[in-house]
Amino acid sequence: GENVEQHPSTLSVQEGDSAVIKCTYSDSASNYFPWYKQELGKRPQLIIDIRSNVGEKKDQRIAVTLNKTAKHFSLHITETQPEDSAVYFCAASKGNYQLIWGAGTKLIIKP
Amino acid sequence: EAGVAQSPRYKIIEKRQSVAFWCNPISGHATLYWYQQILGQGPKLLIQFQNNGVVDDSQLPKDRFSAERLKGVDSTLKIQPAKLEDSAVYLCASSLIAPNTGELFFGEGSRLTVL
Numbered sequence: 001g002e003n004v005e006q007h008p009s010t011l012s013v014q015e016g017d018s019a020v021i022k023c024t025y026s027d028s029a030s031n032y033f034p035w036y037k038q039e040l041g042k043r044p045q046l047i048i049d050i051r052s053n054v055g056e057k058k059d060q061r062i063a064v065t066l067n068k069t070a071k072h073f074s075l076h077i078t079e080t081q082p083e084d085s086a087v088y089f090c091a092a093s094k095g096n097y098q099l100i101w102g103a104g105t106k107l108i109i110k111p
Numbered sequence: 112e113a114g115v116a117q118s119p120r121y122k123i124i125e126k127r128q129s130v131a132f133w134c135n136p137i138s139g140h141a142t143l144y145w146y147q148q149i150l151g152q153g154p155k156l157l158i159q160f161q162n163n164g165v166v167d168d169s170q171l172p173k174d175r176f177s178a179e180r181l182k183g184v185d186s187t188l189k190i191q192p193a194k195l196e197d198s199a200v201y202l203c204a205s206s207l208i209a210p211n212t213g214e215l216f217f218g219e220g221s222r223l224t225v226l
Contacts, residue, residue: 018140019198024142032212034214034215035154035212036215043202043217043218043219043220044202045216045217046214046215047214049214089153089154093207097167098144098156098166098167099156099215101153101154102153102161103152104152104153
């Protein structure tokens with residue numbers, strides 16, 4: 001079955017710098033790759049997603065890139081701010097099958 | 112638009128007792144999910160419904176966990192008997208159709224502590 005690996009598990013960056021989180025997936029049939037942000041004690045919320053027919057998607061300071069050949073996708077956050085501190089989860093899905101989640105990355109923004 | 116409603120928000124029980132959680136998804140959402148999230152880990156899918164039917168319950172410990180979705184709307188998740196390792200947040204989510212068609216909307220979660 002599908003397996004999603006996410007790294008790093010913890011990422012600490014200076015405020016204003018960029019952060020990159022990477023995920024790899026195993027099932028080449030996966031075609032949907034969302035990223036969720038979960039603040040401490042809160043519910044996960046979708047921040048950006050990408051489909052397999054697109055290589056890159058951007059939304060203000062957040063971007064996601066997808067490399068289907070290598071089966072990996074990455075989240076890029078530029079000009080990080082304190083409110084970006086959270087746990088970020090990547091996931092992969094195909095058709096009606098369940099989302100397979102990565103283990104999460106704790107992003108710490110240092111003032 | 113109302114979000115996903117869950118209750119109770121918090122529950123403390125002793126091991127071997129039973130507990131039930133309730134979820135009301137966003138109106139019109141066909142797919143409903145129950146996730147278990149243990150502290151410091153990612154969400155683990157317990158069961159996925161599409162309308163009335165079960166799509167995936169491969170990770171549901173069926174000897175102690177059960178779930179139903181009556182009339183394709185509300186859902187309940189029951190644990191009986193509870194074990195210490197069941198301490199977690201139980202997240203309900205819903206989506207319009209399949210997981211790869213768009214966003215999953217999560218409820219606030221039900222935090223279970225088993226003593």
